[in-house]
Amino acid sequence: MFSRLAVVPHPPLLVPExxxxxAPDTDPVRAECLAAARELVARATDWVAVGVDPSGPRTLDDVTGTFAGYGVDVPVSLAEGATAEDPDLPLPALVAGWLRQRVGARRVRVHLVPPDLPPAECAALGGRLSDEARAGEALLVLGDGSHRHGELAVGRPDERAGAFDGDVSRALAAADVGALRALDPGLAAELGADGRAAWQVAAGAPGEWRCTRSAFLAPFGVGYHCAVWEA
Incomplete structure (x- = not known):
């Protein structure tokens, strides 16, 4: 079982290059993500990660990639000494590898799930990952909130975005797995909150959780959640 998990977003803006x-808009998000990752590595240098990508379900391990597709060739690897290259490594895996390197974790095994994975299947996966976790592993959960906040929204603003991400933020701050499991997949999809599936995987990880760190930021019209839970 996992004894600590961290929730972070996975926007390219985390990478300074x-x-x-x-800097005024991106530094606070990066600082929160790195702080959460440092708390995770303080407990475990081997991580299991969950992220959302249309290519899921699949698992990535011991590979390298690059942010070249986002404008700059910033190389990352999912494990120390990894040599196999994946030129199309999805963004959640790239960010997981970047965080691993920045805080000195040894490896991260990334499980990608599709954005439309039903809540019950998300919870079941969280239970399986916990059961299968190797001794000393921790859970890294990668997912963005709604991209429909205010005038900088991607596409068009949606007045429901604030309430939705407010519910997520309160659930993470209270380590309320019931509230996370109750998130509406249809509403999340309408608001562009693909992180819903990853958060509901986390909600399926068994344990009596308490939150030790939480934050919510929304630069550029996108909601970004950070949290650390301990069992």
Whole structure:
């Protein structure tokens, strides 16, 4: 079973080389993500990660990739000494590898799930990952909130975005797995909150959880959640 998990977003803006000149907006998000990752590595240097991508379900391990597709060739690897290359490594896996390197974790095994994975299947996967976790592993959960906040929204603003991400933020801060499991997949999809599936996987990990860190930021019209839970 996992004894600690961290929730972070996975926008390219976390990588400084990709966002030169946007420090006031990007630094706070990056700082929160790195702080959560440091708390995770303080407990475990081997991580299991869950992220959302249309290519899921699949698992990635011991491979390298690059952020070149996002404008700058910033190489990352999912494990120390990994040599196999994946030129199309999805964004959640790239960010998981980047965080691993920045905080000194040894490896991260990334499980990708499709954005439309039903809540019951998300919870079941969380239970399986916990049961299968190797001794000393921790869980990294990668997912973004709604991209429909305010005038900078992707596409069009949606007045429901604030309430939705407010519910997510409160659930993470309270380690309320019931509230996370109750998130509506249809509403999440309408709001562009693909992180819903990853958060509901986390909600399926058994344990009496308490939150030790939480934050919510929404630069550029996208909601970003960070949290750390301990069992």
């Amino acid at each position: 990709l966002v030169s000149g946007a």
